[in-house]
Amino acid sequence: METEKEKELLQLKEVTIRFAGDSGDGMQLTGTQFSETTALVGNDLNTLPDYPAEIRAPAGTIYGVSGFQLHFSSEDIFTPGDQPDVLVAMNPAALKKNLPELKKGGMIIVNSDSFDIKNLNLAHYESNPLEDGSLDGYQVYQVPISSLTANALEGVKLSPKEVARAKNFFALGLMYWLFNRPIDKTVQWIHEKFAKNPEYIEGNEKALRAGYNFGEMTELFTARYTVEPAKLPKGTYRSISGNEATALGFLAASVKSGLPLFLGSYPITPASEIIQYLSTYKNFGVKTFQAEDEIAGITTAIGASFAGNLAITSTSGPGLALKTEAIGLAVMTELPLVIIDVQRGGPSTGLPTKTEQADLLQAVCGRNGEAPVPVLAAATPSDCFNMAIEASRIAIKYMTPVILLTDGYIANGSEPWKIPHVNELPEIPVKFRTEKEGFYPYLRDENLARPWAIPGTPELEHRIGGLEKSDIYGNVSYDPDNHHKMVTLRAKKIKNIENDIPLLEVEGESSGELLVLGWGGTYGAIKEAVNKARAQGYKVSQAHFRYINPFPKNTEQVLKSFKKILIPEINLGQLAKLIKSEFLVDVQQFNVVRGLPLRVADIVDQIIKTLGGNNGK
Amino acid sequence: METEKEKELLQLKEVTIRFAGDSGDGMQLTGTQFSETTALVGNDLNTLPDYPAEIRAPAGTIYGVSGFQLHFSSEDIFTPGDQPDVLVAMNPAALKKNLPELKKGGMIIVNSDSFDIKNLNLAHYESNPLEDGSLDGYQVYQVPISSLTANALEGVKLSPKEVARAKNFFALGLMYWLFNRPIDKTVQWIHEKFAKNPEYIEGNEKALRAGYNFGEMTELFTARYTVEPAKLPKGTYRSISGNEATALGFLAASVKSGLPLFLGSYPITPASEIIQYLSTYKNFGVKTFQAEDEIAGITTAIGASFAGNLAITSTSGPGLALKTEAIGLAVMTELPLVIIDVQRGGPSTGLPTKTEQADLLQAVCGRNGEAPVPVLAAATPSDCFNMAIEASRIAIKYMTPVILLTDGYIANGSEPWKIPHVNELPEIPVKFRTEKEGFYPYLRDENLARPWAIPGTPELEHRIGGLEKSDIYGNVSYDPDNHHKMVTLRAKKIKNIENDIPLLEVEGESSGELLVLGWGGTYGAIKEAVNKARAQGYKVSQAHFRYINPFPKNTEQVLKSFKKILIPEINLGQLAKLIKSEFLVDVQQFNVVRGLPLRVADIVDQIIKTLGGNNGK
Amino acid sequence: MANNVEVKEIKYTAKDFASDQEVRWCPGCGDYSILAQVQRTFPEIIDRPKEKIVWVSGIGCSSRFPYYMNTYGFHGIHGRAPAIATGVKLANPELSVWVASGDGDLLSIGGNHFIHACRKNIDLKILMFNNRIYGLTKGQYSPTSEKGKITKTTPYGSVDYPFNPPMLALGAEASFIARSIDRHPKHLQEMIRRAGLHKGTAFIEIFQNCNIFNDGAFALLTEKDTKDDHVLELVHGQPMIFGKNKDKGIKLDGLTPMVVDLTSGKYSKDDLWVHDEFDPNPARTAILAMFDETPGFPTPIGIFRQIIKETYDEGLFRQIEEVKKKKGEGDLEKILFSGNVWEVN
C-alpha cells in the first residue's frame, strides 16, 4: 500500500484486501460485490477466492475459513497480490489462519463480537490476540460488527439467525466507506437478488448502509483511502472469471462457426461452473449434457462431433485421466473436439479446491499409442475467452481433439475484461463435405485434415472407428506400412499447426541474460515479477506459452537468444521437461507446489538469484 | 540359411521358418509344436506368432491368414528372424501375404491342392503363381497336402471336415523330416490332448506320420537339414512365452513374499493370457478376479493391497489409459501394486494383435498431478519372469504402484528359458506393521516407505484416501506447505529407487563411437544387429533399459562415454524424449512403427549410417 | 413402407443396406443372421432416407456390425456405444440411431452407459448380441455366462451369477424390452421392426450362437426337437401357450406363475395369463424375466414391455424451444455486454 499524499483522503496506487470468515459468513459474496464495484469505479483488479473443500464446515473452525482476496490499482496489475494490506477477519479463526500472510504493519479489521472464549478455543488461541499484544505492529481496528448489525436491523422482520447472517453486508459497507467506493451497485444487486423477499432486502440494505455510516460517523478511522481509476484502453469492460470467460468463449465459437454447441460433462471442482454457465444459454441452442461420468461426457461429445456439432467436454485432472482412452478415439477418428481441463491440486483427489499446473504432461503425452493432440493454455481469466475460440478453431480446421488447460486460480479469479464486439471476433469457417465426387473419409486437405462428412449427408455414408485406418480410404487396415504412415501423418498434422499460431512473444529485450519462461495461469505473477526486477535494474525478459503442443515456430530461436532460462511452474518442472527434450537447452527450474498461485516476491528473488546477484551484466 | 557342408544331411547354423495358412488351419498349433520339439532338441529359438484380429476370418482370404514364424539355431539367437528361409503356405492367400518377406531364393512348400480358382480369386491372384513363373528364383515344393492327408486317413472315422483339418499335422510331419527332428513329442501331445477322442488321436497321428514318411519316401526333397544343439549354459530348460513368464513371475513373487496373490483384471488382447494362466493356480491361493472393466480391475487390486495381498492388475494400452485415475490413488495412498501393460499397436483400438512400444510416456507421465511411478520393462519373453518379481519387490519395499511394460511381441513370442530353482529366487521380505507404539500411517522408513498396516491388525485402525495427506500423520491436509513437502517426498521416494536397481550394463566396449540404446522388447533385435555390425568391424556397443523410471544411476555416465547415441524404438521416439530431457544429450532416433518387431537388418543399416559409413574410427 | 415425407418416396431393398466391406465373422456365427434380418427389415421400417441412419457400436465381434451396414457408422471403444450414440442423437435428433453391442460390451464395461441411457429414455435402438461369452478376445466368460461355466478365465467354473438382461433393463426402467434369437429370423425381424417404431430406448436381447467359443449355448431354444418346449413366444393379447403341441400354458397364481398342462382337462386357455406388452406394471416383466432362472419354465421371447413417455431428446429440444420463446433467440453481442459493464474513455 503505497501512500501518495498525506491527507484525510489518502490516495493509493494499489491495495490488496482479504475478506475472511466462516464458510457461512458470505465472504465469497462480499468479495465479489467489492470486486464488481471496484471494477465499475475503473480500477484494474485481480481476485483470488479461496474456500475450503468442505461445503459448510462447522462455524468457528480454522479449516472452515473461507477467504476472498482482491487486488486493485490505478495501474495495470496482473495478480491478486502476494500479501494483503488489509485483512477483514470476521472471527478468531479467520484471523489465525490469515495473519501470517498479512503485510507487516498491515491493517486488521476484526469483528470483535466474535472474540469470545468459544471462538477463541475453536481457533486454538490460548489467549485473546486482541488483548495479549500479539498484534502489536499492525493497525488493528476492533469493530463489534455483529452487535452493530443487530442494532441496525432492529424492527426488521428477520430471525436472529438471519440478522446474524447480514453482518457481511455491514463489513462490506464499512470497506466501501474506507476505500471510498459507492454502495449503489450493491444496493441494486440486493434488490434484484432478493426480489421475492422484502425482509431480506430491507435487512441487508440496512446492514450495508449501517456499515458505511459507521465509518463516516465514528472516530475509529482517521483516514479514508482512494485508488484512482486505472488508465485502461478505451472500451466497454466487465469483470470476468476464467470459467465464465471459457463458457462465453465456446458460446462465441458456436456463433462464429455456425455450429450448435454440445457440451458433454460431469461436474467436478473447479470446472463445474463451465457447464453451469453454458446450461443457461439454451436459447442459443446450446446443449449441455450432464453425463453419468467423465467417460460418457467425452464419448457423447465425440458422438456429437461425428454428427456435426461443435463438441466440447470440460473437467479437471481426475476427469482428464478418465477421458484419456476416449481422447485416443478422437485422435484415430480425427474428429474435432475440445477437452477443457481446469487443473487442480493432485495427484488423485489431491486438493480439489486449489490450483496447480501439474496436468501438463498428462495433456501432452498421457495416452496409449502415439496419439498427438494440440495443447493450449490460457494465461489469465479473460484469456480463457480467446483460448476457447482458438481451441475450437484449431479443432475444426485440423479435425483433431484439442486440450485446453486452465487452472483453479484463473478459473475462479477475475479481472476486468475489455469486451470484444462479435464482429471483431475471428470467423471459424466450417466446411462440411457434401460432394460425393472424390470423397474418401481419410483423404486429406492442405492442412492434412480429413473431410467432415456428417450423418444426414446423402451418399457419403461411411464408417469410422478406433482401429487403424487405411490412408485415404479409411477402411480398417492391419497393413504394417500403412500403420507407420498413419502414425507419422497424424504426428505431422499436429506439428504443422505451428504454422498457424502466433509466434512466441518476448516482453522486454528480445535477447540477453535471462528469460523467464512460463505457461498458462502464472502469466500475471511472472509479469509482475519481471516488471519489478526490471524496475530494480535487472536485465530480464519474459516469454509465455499459450500454445504448448506444438510450440510456436520461433521458440528455439527465442530460447537461444538468452544465456539463462528460468521456468517457474506450479509443478515439479513439467514444461521444463518438454523444453529440454524438444530443444536440448538447459533451464533453471523454480517449482512451488502449494496449491496457490506463485508469489511475485518469490519469483523476483529467484530472478535475482539466477542472475547471480548482479543485475544481468 | 547358411549351409556348412554340402551333403545329403546338410548342417545349418540357423533357420527361420514361417508357417502360414487360414486362421482355421491350425498354424499357431503347428508352430508351437515345432517350437517345442525344436527346444527339446536343444536349439536356441525365438518365435513370432502373428494372427489376424478376426477370430476365424472366412477361409481363403488374405486378411484371414494366420502365421507363426520361428527361428532356431545352434548358437545364441535373440529374434524370430527378419526374413524366413522357409515358407510353408497352406493356401494361395498365405503365399500372397508372406512371399514379400521371404528371403531371396528361399524355400517355399505349398499345399498345391489349395491352388484352385476359388482360392486364387480369394487371394486376388490373376493367374496361378505356381504356373506363371512368378516364383522363379525360389525353391518351390508343391505338395498336395490335402489329398495326401485324405489318403492317409482313409478308414479313420472322421468327417471330411475333420480330415481336412488334420492337414496341418501332415505339414508338421514333413517339416520334422526335413529338419531332422523327432516326432514323438508331438505324438505324445496328440495322445494327451485328444485323450477323450480316439478318432482324433488316430487321424492326427496318421497325418503326422504320413507327412514325415512323405519326406522320407518321395524324391521331391533331395536333401535334409539339421541344426545342431546350441551351446546353452548347463541347466534345465523349457520354452516359455512372455505372458506365461509374467504369470509365473508373479506366482513366484507371491510364494517368495508369502503374500496371497490377487489379480484384478479385464480381458484384453494381448494381455488376457496373464489372467488365464494365473486362474489355473487356484491351489496356490491365487485369486483372479475378472472385473467388469479395467477400472474395477485396478480398484479391486487397490482394495486387496490395502488388505494385505500382493495385488496386481494386467492390461494393454487402452486399459492402462482407463486405469490412470486409479494409479493416482495408489500413489497418494502409497500402496504396493503392480500394473502390467502388454503394449499393442495404438492409438485407440489401433492394431490390437500387433506389438508396439508407444505406451512408455503414458506409463511415465500420464497421470493428473505429480504422480511418480516406477516403470520397468521386460526385455525378452523369459525376462518377464524376472521383471515380474522385481516389480513386486519394488512395489512392496517402497509402498508404491509400479508399472511393468511388456509388449505383444515378447508376450506371445517364446524362447528357451533356463528354469531357476525356487531357492535361487530373491526373497521378498514383507513387514506388516503390528506395533501400536509410534505408529503413524505416513511415518516413513529409511526408504521413505510408509508402514503397511493392514485391516485386521488390532489398534492400528486408520483411514487413507486420495486427498492430500499430512506428513507423518496421514490425515487430510489442505496446508500449502505440507502439500509442497508431500509432492516432493513422493518424487524423492521414487527417485531413490535408483540406489536399489542394477546399473545400466554396456555390452561391447564401455565407451567409444556409438551406443545403441534401447528398452523393453527390442533387446533381441538390437543385440543381433549390434553383433552383426561388430562382426563387420563396426565399433558399436549396446545398452538396454529394463528400468526406466528411475533410470539406473550410471546412465548419465554411460551416455557421456559415447560420441553418438542411437535409439531404435517402435514408436516415434518416446525413450529418446525422456533421455533428452533428463540428460540433455543429443540422440539419433530410429523409429519404425509397423506393429512388428524391428528388423535386425534395418538396425544394422542404421548403425552403419549413423557411423557415417566408416566403421567407427 | 419406406416413406419419407421430407424428400421424396424412397424404396430401399435389403441390398441397399449392405456395405462394400467383406463380412469377417467366423463361418457359422450367429451374427450373420442378425445382420441379414436387419438388412431385410430396414426397407420396411426406415421412415427416412438412409443417410439419416447411424449405427454405433463398441468393441467385440458383434461390434463390427456397423462396417457391414451401408449407413453412417461408428465403431467406438469398448463399452461406450450407448454414450457415443447418445451424442449422435442429441446432436441431430433427425437421425435414427442404432446400437450394436455384445453381452460384454454392453453389460460388462458398458453397463453404466446402458442403464443411464435406459433411465434417460434416449431414443436409441439397442441390439445386444448375447452369446454369453467374450468372442473377440477368444473365450473368457461374460456377465451373462451361467454360474459354474468353464471358460478360459474360469478353468474351474465361474462363481458369479449372470445378469438377467431384461431384468436389468427393467431395473433401469427401459421403455421397451424385448428378446429374440438369431435362429428365429421371422421373430427377430418382427422385434427389429417393433424396436424401430418405438420412441425411446428400445432394448432387444438377441440370443446369438458363438460357434467357436460357446457353441450350442442356446441349442435347447433353437433345435427342432427341443425349441417348442423351451421357448414361449409372447404375443400381445394372447394367453401364454407353448409346447410342441401347444399343450402347455402359464397361469398366474397371485404373483406366482405356474406351468400348467392344457391336456389334463384341469386347465383351459381361459385360465392362462394373457400377455399385455403395454402393461406399465413392472411386475409383469419381472415375473417373465425370472422364467429363465426357474426350472421347468420356458424362455420367453418377444416384447416384454413397451411404454410411452417423453424421450430425453424430445425433452431437451422442447426445453430449447421453450427458452427461446421466453428469452428470444440468443444474441451473443447482448450476452457479452451484459452484467456489470462500464466504459473507459
Place this chain on the structure above:
Amino acid sequence: MANNVEVKEIKYTAKDFASDQEVRWCPGCGDYSILAQVQRTFPEIIDRPKEKIVWVSGIGCSSRFPYYMNTYGFHGIHGRAPAIATGVKLANPELSVWVASGDGDLLSIGGNHFIHACRKNIDLKILMFNNRIYGLTKGQYSPTSEKGKITKTTPYGSVDYPFNPPMLALGAEASFIARSIDRHPKHLQEMIRRAGLHKGTAFIEIFQNCNIFNDGAFALLTEKDTKDDHVLELVHGQPMIFGKNKDKGIKLDGLTPMVVDLTSGKYSKDDLWVHDEFDPNPARTAILAMFDETPGFPTPIGIFRQIIKETYDEGLFRQIEEVKKKKGEGDLEKILFSGNVWEVN
C-alpha cells in the same frame, strides 16, 4: 451382542466407533444422523473385533464417512467404492466390509460397479446416502433428482427421469434391498442391523436431507404432520397399513396394488397385502418400488427383500479349497519345472 468367538468377548460402545477426526459436514446435514445410527448399532451387530471392520467410500459429502469411524477406512475415488470394497473383501474374507456412498457416487459414475457387486453377491453392506443432489460439488442434479428439478446444471429443469434405486438393485438381483430415512433413527438402526446380519450384497437406500442444496427433499416423509400418511413401514409377516390413524392399507388386485380405506367398512386388515421380505419373487419388490412413482401411494421403507444365496467370496474360497484338495497345495518348484523341459549338460 458383540460376541467374538475367535478371541475373547469384546464389548463395544458407540463411542468406540468414533474416530478422533472432527466431523465436517454442514450443521444440520442428515449425514450426522446416519453416522450416529451406525455408531449406535455397531456394538450390537459387530460379531468380530473392530479392527476387522473396514469402511470404504467414494467421493462426496457422504463419502467422508469413513474418516469418522474408528475402524479401518478407505476414502476412495469417485464411484469406485464397491470395487475397492470388493478387493478388500476378497483379499481377506474375515473382514466385515461396509460401503458409504452418495446417490451420485453410487448411481452416477459408480453405477456399473454397483450393479456388478449386486450381481456377484459380494458380501458388502452398501449404505447409499440419497439426498437427490450432488452435495460436495455444490448442487448439481443427480440421477435420483426428480424430473423437472431446477439445479445449478438444470436452470430450466432437468429433462431426465430419476433412477428408482430399489428397482435398479432388483434389476441387478441384489440379495438384500432396504430403505430408510435419516430422520427415523430407530428404523434406520434396524435396517443397519439387518444389513449387518445379511450375507451377500446388502443395499440400503437412506433418504438424507441436504439442508444446503436440496433442503426438504423428504419433508413429506419426515415432518410430523405428513409422514404417517406418506410413509409405509414394511414389516415382515404384517399387512401393509399406513396413515395417521392406521386407517389405510395396501391391497393387491392381481398384479395391481391399490390403496384402500380401512374405515369405510369395505376392507379389513385381512384383505391387505402381507409383507414377506423373504419372498424371492421379484414382482413383490418391483411393485413396492413403483409406489414412489405412483400418485396416491405411500413411500415404502423397510426391507423390500432378502434372499440367501452363495456369495462371491464364499464361492471363490470354496473353489480354492476344492482345487487344493484335488491338486494339492501349490508347489512352485513343480510348476516351474513342468511342461516340456529338457536338460542341457
